[in-house]
Amino acid sequence: MPTVTATPCPLGVHMPLSEFARTYEGPDDPPEDAIIGECIGEAVRAAWKAGHDPTLPSYVVLVTFR
Numbered sequence: 001m002p003t004v005t006a007t008p009c010p011l012g013v014h015m016p017l018s019e020f021a022r023t024y025e026g027p028d029d030p031p032e033d034a035i036i037g038e039c040i041g042e043a044v045r046a047a048w049k050a051g052h053d054p055t056l057p058s059y060v061v062l063v064t065f066r
Helices: 033-049
Strands: 003-009 022-025 060-065
Touching (some): 022 033
Antiparallel strands (some): 003 022
């Protein structure tokens, strides 16, 4: 079963905030673009609500597929 995880990194890739990571576990087919986008959007919104501004140049979101 494929898994997509989006992890926000407001201070760059070396400082991931796993407490705001969002994961989607789907069927055996690869996830659709909309599902990947939702996963990323939810992770960014969670970090933003905690005060991490996604407009900063150092802000990165790591997306992993397994």
